[in-house]
Amino acid sequence: MRNACKSSSLALRRSLPRWSAVFVMVLLAAACTVGPDYRAPEPPLPDRLGPAPQQAAAAEAVSTDEALVLEQLAWWDEFDDPVLSDLIARGVRGNLDLEIAAARVAEARAVRRAQGGRLLxxxxxxxxxxxxxxxxxxxxxxxxxxxxxxxxxxxxxxxxxxxxxWELDLFGRVGRAREAAQARLEGVEELQRGVLLLVASEIAGAYVELRGAELRLELAERNLG
Structure with missing residues (x-):
């Protein structure tokens, strides 16, 4: 029994230096930590939020492009209804699908210019x-x-x-790339016109239904009167 106690005490004494060495290493590693504790930065915020200059310029270019398309496809002006024209103009300005379509048109134009520049x-x-x-x-x-x-x-x-x-277009590779860019641009422009016509048609259809409901209500009130 005594021998067992002695052996256990010796094993405990032998293990204590190992644990103490590990503890000292942990303390040293903690003491070698570089830099202060992380704190979330507080970036300065402007008093009024608005689009970045690049985004504002892009939005202005998109709105200008939409205005040109509106002038070409403004069939609703034939009704001579300022309310309908104003509703369609407001709906076009705030439509995300049209903004995406206009951005794709601008991208296709940039690609066409880049392909054409390779011939110069x-x-x-x-x-x-x-x-x-x-x-x-x-x-x-x-x-x-x-x-x-x-x-x-x-x-x-x-x-x-x-x-x-000057890169000589001996086999027509550059010219074909420019033609492909031009064809893609024309396709994207037609998609933009299609989206514009769809938005304008939906607004015009809802407006016609509203005006028809108002007329039916007016006739019903006259009949009841």
Whole structure:
């Protein structure tokens, strides 16, 4: 029994240094923590929220494009009803589907311009200037010529470069890419017109139903009177 107690006490004494070493390592790791505790930043907020300049410019371009399409497809103006025209104009301005369609048209136009630009030459130019001063104690006759007034130790250096490159469309790859971009642009523009006609038709249909209900109500009131 005594031998068992002695062996257990020895095992406990042997394990204590190991646990103490682990505890010391944990304390050292905690002491080596870099930086303060994280705190969520509080970014400054403006008094009034509004779109970013890029978003505002894009929205202005989209609204301008929608206005041009409206002028081309404004069949509802034939009814000479200012209320209907105003409702359709307001519905078009606030329709997300039309904004997406107009953004796709702008993207297709940018792709077409990029493809067309590949048929044009690429021109680049570069210029540099500097001032060089030689040592009066350097080797060669320059120092003697400078001392005699026949040369100068200081010189201005200027370089100008001009490069031009033109990709020859030998097999028509660039031209076909431009034609594909043009066809995609025309397709996206037709989709935009289709969305506009759909929105305008829904608004006009609801307005006609409302006006018809008002007329039926007026006739019913007359009959009852």
């Amino acid at each position: 030459p690429t021109v680049s130019a570069a210029a540099s200037g500097g001032r060089q001063k030689a040592s009066a104690n350097g080797p060669g006759p320059l120092a003697e010529l400078a001392e005699a007034g026949l040369a100068s130790l200081e010189n201005d250096l200027f370089t100008v470069g001009f490069d031009a490159a």
